[in-house]
Amino acid sequence: MKYLILGASGQLGKEFVRRLSSEGFPFTAFSREELDITNSALLRERVVELRPKAVINCTAYNQVDWAEVEYERALQVNALSVLYLAMICREVGAILVHYSTDYVFDGTKEDLYREEDSPNPLNKYGWSKYIGEKLLLSFGDNCLIFRTSWVYGEGKQNFLHKLNEWVRKQDYLRIACDEFSVPTSTRTIVEVTLLALQKGLTGLYHLVNTGYASRYEWAKEYFKIKGIKKFIYPAYQHEFNLPAKRPRWSAMSNEKICKELGIEIPEWQAQLKEDLKWFINL
Ligand SMILES: NC(=O)c1ccc[n+]([C@@H]2O[C@H](COP(=O)([O-])OP(=O)(O)OC[C@H]3O[C@@H](n4cnc5c(N)ncnc54)[C@H](OP(=O)(O)O)[C@@H]3O)[C@@H](O)[C@H]2O)c1
Known part of the structure; x- marks a missing residue:
């Protein structure tokens, strides 16, 4: 399979490039400087010329x-350009x-979020991503959304x-203990995405490591594994007074994708421990 990676200098893009290079898969990767997805003419030109399978x-x-404040731009990158990309992918017979x-959810559920739960984003970023999903799902069957x-x-x-930046600059840290989700490794995302592509899956799936945590618990676990001795004070989300509202609870279940692929996805703590031997900058 020939792959085309867009957004190659982001954290997920980098992990795809590393993994595909190490396994000798044929691929082309573009960073934003090389291909801005809002540049529709160039986007079409590149995809048509490369004819990737995915x-x-x-x-x-x-x-x-x-x-x-930049909702229009968020909508353009996260939704409108993605729909156009799906149309080009269909033209060349590629899967997108x-x-x-998880920010498509409002946090009111008292259990892990599943694919059939109704989104209700609390912020503009969440809306731009949700609209992107809706456009792709209504467009057709050549899209796989995680x-x-x-x-x-x-x-x-x-x-x-x-966290690392705060450790350098602050005497102690204040981290939200009332905001819960699932820390998820780019290595897990790449691994599962490649398996799903091999199996020819399309549609919508939740792809996260197993379990859930508050940000406070995540920070504590990270410090424990790294041996960082810095006091973390449990704080509440509202104390940070951030412009965008975030769901307090947006942990998702990975059961559907695990069943579909016949796999188990590691617990976030075990994955984090493994990753810290792996990612040199963490
Ligand atoms: N990070 C998270 O915690 C998180 C949580 C939930 C979902 N996700 C989703 O997971 C996916 C991967 O995210 P990530 O964490 O890898 O994000 P990331 O590190 O911020 O990477 C995003 C990449 O997109 C590039 N980009 C932005 N606008 C672009 C444009 N117009 N054309 C081409 N490239 C553009 C950025 O380029 P520059 O570096 O030049 O800006 C960056 O390299 C995204 O869909 C994200 O929404 C992420």
């Missing part, structure tokens, strides 16, 4: 707070893999990177 869209407008978010959460890997758009 396009893996790792691009995203991911700035949750900024999306409150796209990633969405909702994921609290993604970390080799990059800066993650909580562990922020």
Whole structure:
């Protein structure tokens, strides 16, 4: 299978490039500088010229707070350009893999979120991702969408990177103990995505590591594994007064994708321990 990776310099894009290179799979990868997905003419030109079998869209407008003021841009990157990409993929007979978010949910469920639960985003970023999903699902059968959460890997758009910055600058940390989801490794996402592509899956799935945690628990576990001695004070989400509202509870179940592929996805704690031997910048 020939792959095309878009958003190759983001944390998920980097992990796809690393994995596909190490396994000797044929692929082409473009960073935003090389191919901006909002440039529809160039996007079409590149996809038609390369004729990949699978396009893996790792691009995203991911700035949750900024999306409150730059909604148009978020919508363009996370929804409208993705629909156009799906149309080009259909033209060349490619599957489009796209990633969405747990922030499509409002946090009112008292159990793990499943694929059949109704979204109700609390912020503009969540809306832009939800609209992206809806457009793809209504468009047709050449799309595979994975909702994921609290993604970390080799990059800066993650909580562990922020923790490291705070450790350097602050005497103690204040981390929300009332915001729950699932820390998810880019290595898990890549592994499962490649299996799903081999099996020819399409549709919508939740792709997260197993279990769930509060941000506070995630930070404590990270410090324990890394041997970082810094006091973490449990705080409440509202104390941070962030522009975008976040769901307090958005942990998702990975049962559907596990059943479909006949796999087990590691618990987030075990995955994190393994990853810290692997990701040099975490
Ligand atoms: N990070 C999380 O916690 C999280 C949680 C839930 C879901 N997700 C989803 O998981 C997927 C992967 O996210 P990630 O964590 O790998 O994000 P990331 O590290 O922020 O990577 C996103 C990449 O998209 C690129 N990009 C932005 N606008 C673009 C455009 N117009 N054209 C082309 N490229 C563009 C960015 O380029 P620049 O670096 O140049 O800006 C960046 O390299 C996304 O769909 C995201 O919404 C992430």
